[in-house]
Amino acid sequence: MTKDFSTALDQIRIISREAASWGRANRPDGRVDVAATKSSPTDVVTELDRGCEQRIREAISQHWPNDGFIGEESAPSPGTSGVVWIVDPIDGTVNFVYGVAGYAISIAAEYQGETVLGYVIDISTGAEYGALRGGGAWRWEGAEKRTLTGPPAVPIEQMLVATGFNYRQELREKQGQAVAKLLPHIRDIRRLGSAALDLVAMAEGRLDAYVEEGLKPWDLAAGELIAREAGLIVTGFDGKANERLTIVSHNSVARDFFDHIVRCGF
Ligand code: IPD
Numbered sequence: 001m002t003k004d005f006s007t008a009l010d011q012i013r014i015i016s017r018e019a020a021s022w023g024r025a026n027r028p029d030g031r032v033d034v035a036a037t038k039s040s041p042t043d044v045v046t047e048l049d050r051g052c053e054q055r056i057r058e059a060i061s062q063h064w065p066n067d068g069f070i071g072e073e074s075a076p077s078p079g080t081s082g083v084v085w086i087v088d089p090i091d092g093t094v095n096f097v098y099g100v101a102g103y104a105i106s107i108a109a110e111y112q113g114e115t116v117l118g119y120v121i122d123i124s125t126g127a128e129y130g131a132l133r134g135g136g137a138w139r140w141e142g143a144e145k146r147t148l149t150g151p152p153a154v155p156i157e158q159m160l161v162a163t164g165f166n167y168r169q170e171l172r173e174k175q176g177q178a179v180a181k182l183l184p185h186i187r188d189i190r191r192l193g194s195a196a197l198d199l200v201a202m203a204e205g206r207l208d209a210y211v212e213e214g215l216k217p218w219d220l221a222a223g224e225l226i227a228r229e230a231g232l233i234v235t236g237f238d239g240k241a242n243e244r245l246t247i248v249s250h251n252s253v254a255r256d257f258f259d260h261i262v263r264c265g266f
Pocket of ligand 1: 088094167219
């Protein structure tokens with residue numbers, strides 16, 4: 001069964017722009033206080049993450065009361081419509097806490113188990129990215145939409161590769177070792193601090209590849225669809241990007257890059 005999510009995407013834009021401007025207006029100068037820690041002492045949440053999620057959640061449930069909801073900062077609810085919203089209210093929380101650029105709202109809709117809508121807004125710049133399954137990926141520029149097609153093909157040794165490090169110490173150690181093995185064979189590494197913004201940067205062609213272990217559905221779902229719809233290969237072990245591994249690259253190097261990543265020990 002098909003279902004058109006383009007009107008829902010327009011609505012998500014309105015909801016997210018309002019939440020982003022609320023977040024910008026309420027962010028104090030300097031550092032933001034940490035409200036609590038989660039998976040490790042460095043995995044933090046602020047009252048503004050919670051407030052932003054609450055605003056988005058309330059707006060989604062007003063528009064679509066029968067839909068499910070999975071958010072980073074609150075308990076999930078399954079819904080009855082077959083649609084589930086997957087929300088990260090501030091992806092890049094550590095950047096947000098320190099006042100480093102690069103934090104975003106990430107919202108995806110899953111319908112009958114497939115991601116059908118992806119939307120990411122960079123909270124500090126207001127840049128907006130979207131995709132509909134089978135409908136392409138774009139960045140909004142005013143009222144216009146610019147289609148995203150990813151980076152050009154380059155050999156692995158010339159690739160600028162983004163990655164991220166998990167909050168859990170044992171996984172960070174493994175990630176550090178894998179990156180040390182990868183680094184001599186590529187142009188350079190970037191650690192920007194928001195997986196959602198890494199994925200849209202891939203779609204926009206500002207990075208050549210991306211690899212990370214440990215992503216949660218709310219970090220991944222929206223950006224994954226946007227990268228895929230921009231024509232990129234998004235994969236992992238068993239062919240599916242997930243918490244164990246997410247790799248994004250141009251089709252022309254996807255097989256070799258995957259093998260290389262596995263050899264590096266990711
Ligand atoms: C984190 C960011 C980061 C990635 C971490 C994520 P959060 O999300 O996306 O880039 O490396 O794995 O947990 O905690 O800022 O929402």
